[in-house]
Amino acid sequence: MTMTFSTDKRFDLIAVGRACIDLNATEYNRPMEETMTFSKYVGGSPANIAIGSSKLGLKTGFIGKVSDDQHGRFIQSYMEKVGVDTSQMVKDTEGHKSGLTFTEIKSPKECSILMYRTDVADLNLRPEDVSEGYIAQAKILLISGTALAKSPSREAVFQAVDYAKRQNVPIVFELDYRPYTWQSEEETSVYYKWAAEQSTIVIGTRDEYNILENSEGNSDEQTAKALLSSRAELVIIKHGVDGSIAFEDDGTITHAKAYPSNVLKTFGAGDSYASAFLYALLNGNSVREALQFGGASAAIVVSKHSSSEAMPTVEEIKALLAQHEQSV
Numbered sequence: 001m002t003m004t005f006s007t008d009k010r011f012d013l014i015a016v017g018r019a020c021i022d023l024n025a026t027e028y029n030r031p032m033e034e035t036m037t038f039s040k041y042v043g044g045s046p047a048n049i050a051i052g053s054s055k056l057g058l059k060t061g062f063i064g065k066v067s068d069d070q071h072g073r074f075i076q077s078y079m080e081k082v083g084v085d086t087s088q089m090v091k092d093t094e095g096h097k098s099g100l101t102f103t104e105i106k107s108p109k110e111c112s113i114l115m116y117r118t119d120v121a122d123l124n125l126r127p128e129d130v131s132e133g134y135i136a137q138a139k140i141l142l143i144s145g146t147a148l149a150k151s152p153s154r155e156a157v158f159q160a161v162d163y164a165k166r167q168n169v170p171i172v173f174e175l176d177y178r179p180y181t182w183q184s185e186e187e188t189s190v191y192y193k194w195a196a197e198q199s200t201i202v203i204g205t206r207d208e209y210n211i212l213e214n215s216e217g218n219s220d221e222q223t224a225k226a227l228l229s230s231r232a233e234l235v236i237i238k239h240g241v242d243g244s245i246a247f248e249d250d251g252t253i254t255h256a257k258a259y260p261s262n263v264l265k266t267f268g269a270g271d272s273y274a275s276a277f278l279y280a281l282l283n284g285n286s287v288r289e290a291l292q293f294g295g296a297s298a299a300i301v302v303s304k305h306s307s308s309e310a311m312p313t314v315e316e317i318k319a320l321l322a323q324h325e326q327s328v
Ligand SMILES: Nc1ncnc2c1ncn2[C@@H]1O[C@H](COP(=O)(O)OP(=O)(O)OP(=O)(O)O)[C@@H](O)[C@H]1O
Pocket: 205, 238, 239, 240, 241, 242, 243, 244, 257, 258, 259, 260, 261, 263, 266, 267, 268, 269, 270, 271, 273, 294, 295, 296, 298, 299, 302
């Protein structure tokens, strides 16, 4: 199946949610206690996806709140530099800081992230910061789960979703579960179920769907069937190095393998996967091709030090796909 989207829109994708700072250990293959230096990048799943989408050539917008300091200026400047529209990026006026994510690379397979997110600017995005006219200009609106973790960001997402539905803009829900900030998994499940019921496309890992369902017993088929019985037309379930699966509302199920990669770190896979997957769909490719694009993008990003800065071009993705075809 190929999905169809509006053609006469200013933006292909608008993402709403956090834009933060990644501080990735430069001395890797050791615990963070032994790390003395870090490299700074823009981070935050929605921002990473917006950056990845823009670097692939999608016309990309962003709605989010950043700190009114050097970090906030760095974030806005970098996102503008890579082509993301930041006209709706709001500077916090109450002293809230941009989130910091310290990443630990103990080994290529043992990575962790340490997130400093107490009362961060992005979770202080307010409903009045969201413009219906701006959202109306998008082919799709991407929402991420973490933005639902705390008010007033939660209500800002409600507002964005309401505007998108009023303007017939399909919603993509990237589950993006980060335990920080949530009061409980039960709380998360309530809001994730609501968001999934509003969305045309839902993307997440098996573990994230378990959080949505507040259960660990369901199969991918059961999860997809439940979501496709609502508004969803496409459900993507990611399985790390075991690849990903797409479930469509016409009953089609498509499996895609992960591509071999010289892995430096594991994180960044999901955001690069999402941006390339959506790029392929928005450009009329089949779901299978979109899965392959997403997987190839992820294989590139996990081999590099950053998430955002490492987001590949279309040419890099196509080169990896061609190389893989030759090696099969
Ligand atoms: N080590 C890897 N090597 C190659 N491809 C990978 C690797 N890890 C993940 N991928 C690809 O990226 C996709 C998404 O990865 P994953 O399922 O880990 O999502 P995620 O947990 O959201 O990612 P992240 O670690 O960025 O949060 C996978 O379906 C797979 O195609």
